[in-house]
Amino acid sequence: AEEEHARPWELPAAWQELGSTFTAWCNSHLRKAGTQIENIDEDFRDGLKLMLLLEVISGERLPKPERGKMRVHKINNVNKALDFIASKGVKLVSIGAEEIVDGNAKMTLGMIWTIILRFAIQDISVEETSAKEGLLLWCQRKTAPYKNVNVQNFHISWKDGLAFNALIHRHRPELIEYDKLRKDDPVTNLNNAFEVAEKYLDIPKMLDAEDIVGTLRPDEKAIMTYVSCFYHAFSGAQKVSLAWGGGCLLTPHLLRLLHGFGTRGGGLGSLLEWIRRTIPWLEDRSPQKTIQEMQQKLEDFRDYRRVHKPPKVQEKCQLEINFNTLQTKLRLSNRPAFMPSEGRMVSDINNGWQHLEQAEKGYEEWLLNEIRRLERLDHLAEKFRQKASIHEAWTEGRSRPLLEVGAVGGCPARPRGVGMAVSVSSRPDPAASSPPQSELDYYDSPSVNARCQKICDQWDVLGSLTHSRREALEKTEKQLETIDELHLEYAKRAAPFNNWMESAMEDLQDMFIVHTIEEIEGLIAAHDQFKSTLPDADKEREAILGIQREAQRIADFNSIKLGGNNPYTSVTPQIINSKWERVQQLVPKRDHALLDEQSKQQSNEHLRRQFASQANIVGPWIQTKMEEIGRISIEMNGTLEDQLNHLKQYEQSIVDYKPNIDLLEQQHQLIQEALIFDNKHTNYTMEHIRVGWEQLLTTIARTINEVENQILTRDAKGISQEQMQEFRASFNHFDKDHGGALGPEEFKACLISLGYDVENDRQGDAEFNRIMSLVDPNGSGIVTFQAFIDFMSRETTDTDTADQVIASFKVLAGDKNYITAEELRRELPPEQAEYCIARMAPYRGPDAAPGALDYKSFSTALYGESDL
Secondary structure, eight states: OHHHHHOGGGOOGGGGGGHHHHHHHHHHHHGGGTOOOSOTTTTTTTSHHHHHHHHHHHOOOOOOOOOOOSHHHHHHHHHHHHHHHHHTTOOOOSOOHHHHHTTOHHHHHHHHHHHHIIIIITTOOSTTOOHHHHHHHHHHHHHTTSTTOOOOSSSGGGTTSHHHHHHHHHHOGGGOOGGGOOTTOHHHHHHHHHHHHHHHSOOOOOSOHHHHHHSSSOOHHHHHHHHHHHHHHHHHHHHHHHHHHTTSOOOHHHHHHHHHTTOTTSHHHHHHHHHHHHHHHHHOOOOOSSHHHHHHHHHHHHHIIIIIHHHHHHHHHHHHHHHHHHHHHHHHTTOOOOOOOTTOSHHHHHHHHHHHHHHHHTHHHHHHHHHHHHHHHHHHHHHHHHHHHHHHHHHTTOHHHHHOTTOOOOOOOOOTTSSSOOOTTSOOOHHHHSOOHHHHOOTTHHHHHHHHHHHHHHHHHHHHHHHHHHHHHGGGTTTTHHHHHHHHHHHHHHHHHHHHHHHHHHHHHOOOOOOSHHHHHHHHHHHHHHHHTHHHHHHHHHHHHHHHHHHHHHHHHTTOOOOSSOTTOSOOHHHHHHHHHHHHHHHHHHHHHHHHHHHHHHHHHHHHHHHHHHHHHHHHHHHHHHHHHHHHHHOOOSOHHHHHHHHHHHHHHHHHTHHHHHHHHHHHHHHHHTTOOOOTTOSOOHHHHHHHHHHHHHHHHHHHHHHHHHHHHHHHHTOOHHHHHHHHHHHHHHOTTOSSEEOHHHHHHHHHHTTOOOOSSHHHHHHHHHHHHHHOTTOOSOEEHHHHHHHHTOOOOOOOOHHHHHHHHHHHTTTOSSBOHHHHHHHSOHHHHHHHHHHOEEOOSTTOOTTOEEHHHHHHHHTTSSOO
């Protein structure tokens, strides 16, 4: 290139064929000034259009041309043009103004090629290569993903036309249907690219398809000239896209993330507000007075778990994905990481979410324990009322017989259930008969205590009357000995039998509460044992009634008139028969109640086994999936695309598994409605399953996003698959726990193995802290694989600034202080252009034109220097 640049007069005659290409190139610039040339040999002879061409392509003003028609005026104008070219560092050897004015075709074409080299190609540099190599490297990178395209030079690599089409499709995929092109139809391919470039990219047709196909080796300079137009056509939009996101173009969606992530009205703000609002509700452990009120709190918690929390889990996961993608885009552009405002960082969400789950963890258990406590209190209260009713019925009317002088009687043992059996002379402690208030906190305690006190007072009265009556009985114990002995025998046997029947009736009516089949079967066995004693009890009843009949027979036989009932007991045969009949009635009722409870417990056991069967499948499945996802993310099997496809298959299988979770929720609902509090058939609770399921959904989504970001990094940085595998192998070597991240010490060991000077001295610590600020900008204390490959592939280029974005827009605006919507639509892709137009404020400067837009305020807002 330097030889061609320095000795244009030795260029071959074949350059004459370049006339049409160079003419089209010159006209592509001259038309911006409202003119063009017809004959490249003739139209530059007066120097006027030559000076105009240089002004257009350089953006600078040349000295004022001379308007005379004489030869000297023409030579002076051409010399001004040549002097300007020389001022740009171009050495013009043996190209004089006279040859150009005389219409020397070879010299004119050599001069134009010199201009093309200087102003269209020389500034193209990729990775510090020369201009020609830089343009070639740019073409190779842009066309690398396309089949049947292998750009190695600027001649035969372009003959089939596919490379031209690939360049256009890479930047404007909507203009080219690349998959429909055939390598064996080069003329069609070339014409398609030339027509699309001319119609949509404003690149004039500079080459002839038939000439390219018909020659063994197309002219290299003609191809370079035409390809440089593609480079510059895309460079305007590329400059802006580089300012926004380095090598990867940020879509308006991601630009909105850059402008609005963490704003008060954004998704992050609403999620944080929801977390802060929900935590106090979950931490509130104020018990209610009744089971119904606590069950309503349990129902509210179920709605929270099923309806309100799942969307927030998805929202949290999506926010993390958006944040990671945004940070990846920024890292790829060598820009500092995006830092949300204080209190609105992703770590704030994670901390809040951890607090939420800690508050939630014990809430359901507290609700169930509180319901169980209230159920036990209600049971104890009802049992007290039942026993109190029995005792009150027994004591009713007992005082009157004890006050009658002629009556004989005694006070039986204190009924069971009211308290411990005590002598009639000792008064029971009411506190011993009622539940301890300091432990149970029952809402109806005052009425229970009052009723218990009343019963104890009645007992004291009966005890006093019984004691007085016993003294009267001692005076008459010798009377009527035979009958008296029979009555006494009757009383001795009737009283315990009566007590047994009362105890039996009390037991048969006793309330019970069980939670397992074993407990109800124990009650049934005890009841069966009781029923087996009924025949002997019936014999005892007949024997007791026989004693009464024998006493009556002796009295009748001896004409002794008995004074009323048996003086030793108030338990008459009628009472015995009545209570026996009541026992006979209560036995089948007890049978029915126990069988009903047995059926209920069998149903509960079925529910337990049904839930356990499903939970013992779902729980290990979730754990297995978590382990498999972890293996995929750290192994090096296949390409990143293979890993991504594999992960998406896992994601679909997880989504397809959701009905199993729903089924488990339904079974858990039935268990809770049945007030089942334990399940010995499984170690998995619904809470364990829910947390594991949410972690699984979050992990697979986050892992997919990490692989997608790795693909973005690889493509933007030009990392090969072999390099990516080397990075992964090095990372995995120091990731001892396979957790997918390196701690500071692990990362330091990795850096040392790679040759970085981060030993434990002042200089090493400073270098390590600098590197950590790059790979861990948020100070999380870990280095992810994404941050590791970003660091390993980082290019030593300066970060862009708002000034660079302003400079890019200034190029698009033709050096004006404002830009128009038409210019944006012409220079940028449609979606990006419309985004800018919608957000740029009107330009208010003194040089404003109709529809002028202020690109400077837009650029500063993009970097947070003002509000957009």
